[in-house]
Amino acid sequence: HFRKQEWTAIGIDFVIVVIGVFVGLQVNNWNEARAEAERSREYLSRIRAELVSDMTQLERHRGLWQTGASEGYVAISYAETGARGGATDWEILRAFLHASQSFQLSFADTTYSELRSAGELRLIADADLRSALADYYVLVAARRGGLGPYQLLSEYREMVRGRMRSDIMRYYWQACYQQSAGVTNFIDCPAPEGVTGIADIIRQLAADQEIMDALRYWADTQRMAVELAGVDLGRAQSLIDRVDDQL
Numbered sequence: 001h002f003r004k005q006e007w008t009a010i011g012i013d014f015v016i017v018v019i020g021v022f023v024g025l026q027v028n029n030w031n032e033a034r035a036e037a038e039r040s041r042e043y044l045s046r047i048r049a050e051l052v053s054d055m056t057q058l059e060r061h062r063g064l065w066q067t068g069a070s071e072g073y074v075a076i077s078y079a080e081t082g083a084r085g086g087a088t089d090w091e092i093l094r095a096f097l098h099a100s101q102s103f104q105l106s107f108a109d110t111t112y113s114e115l116r117s118a119g120e121l122r123l124i125a126d127a128d129l130r131s132a133l134a135d136y137y138v139l140v141a142a143r144r145g146g147l148g149p150y151q152l153l154s155e156y157r158e159m160v161r162g163r164m165r166s167d168i169m170r171y172y173w174q175a176c177y178q179q180s181a182g183v184t185n186f187i188d189c190p191a192p193e194g195v196t197g198i199a200d201i202i203r204q205l206a207a208d209q210e211i212m213d214a215l216r217y218w219a220d221t222q223r224m225a226v227e228l229a230g231v232d233l234g235r236a237q238s239l240i241d242r243v244d245d246q247l
Contacts, residue, residue, distance in 0.1 A: 020226055038065030040123040041247060043111055047133070048243045050108035051236045054140075058236070061150075061182075062229040064103045067186050067223040071097035079206035089198045090191035096174050096205055098186055099163070099215060104148040107140045129242050136235055139223045143232075149225040156214035160205065167195065 026137040073093040077083045084092065113132060113223045115121050124130045161169065191198070205211055 010082060016129050032075065036123065041124065043115060043120075043123055044243050044246055046111040050111055051240050051243070052101070053108045055233055055236050055240075057107070058159075058229045058233050061103050061105045062226050062233075064101070064184055064186075064227045065107055065229070066242060068101050068103070068225065069219045069222040070101055071095040071226070072215055072222065075099055075205075076212070076216060076219060078202065079212050088191070090200055091167070091199055092202045094172070094176060094189070094214075096160055096202065097169075097176070099176075099219060101177070101184075101186075102152070102153050102157055103184065107137075109137050109141070112137050117147075124246075129239075129246065132239060132242065139235075140232060143228060149221055149228060152221060154214065154218040154221070156218040159211050159214055163205070163208070163211070165197075165201070168192065168198075168201070170193070 023241070072095070074087065075092065077085070078087075078092050087095070115123065120129055124133070140150075142148055171192040175192070176187050178185045178187055184208075
């Protein structure tokens, strides 16, 4: 067409080439956008599953922390006022031991960390959701850190167990506390048969200022963890609802 100077045909050829290139580029862009949208949905689905896991763990640990704090306050009340609330000597001693349990909580943040490390947080198109997820994971990372209320081990734990008679500790682990398949249970076990001197033990514990100071701190730390867990459960549920809107 060019040799024959058929300009109309040349114009048509040019338009066809331009349209072909444009359509090819557009199809490629559509394919990339579709693939990126699919990756985004996959990552959001994984984040949702991890948030559900967080809520399950938070609910379970909140109950354990609540029990630990409540048992601690029973022991504290006895030490400070002599009040028993109808509890026997063994039940007071068992409260001292139940309060010594520590339950560390780990959050599932694998997917978010993967996105952040790969520089692909942009796959979460909703900027507000990105910001909310960042706030959540920064916050829970602080709470599960070495000084966070979700991760602390108490000095009280070592103190009270170190001062406990070995026959009582052996009985406690056998009859009063159970952990199986990731589920922990406090058991209202009866007093061990034939064991004497329990009244003397609880009086000694109550009179030990170092132990009682550590117990007060630990009981309050667990109570704070209970309250924070309630807040984080609400945050996690809100994020799940927002993720569901995107899926």
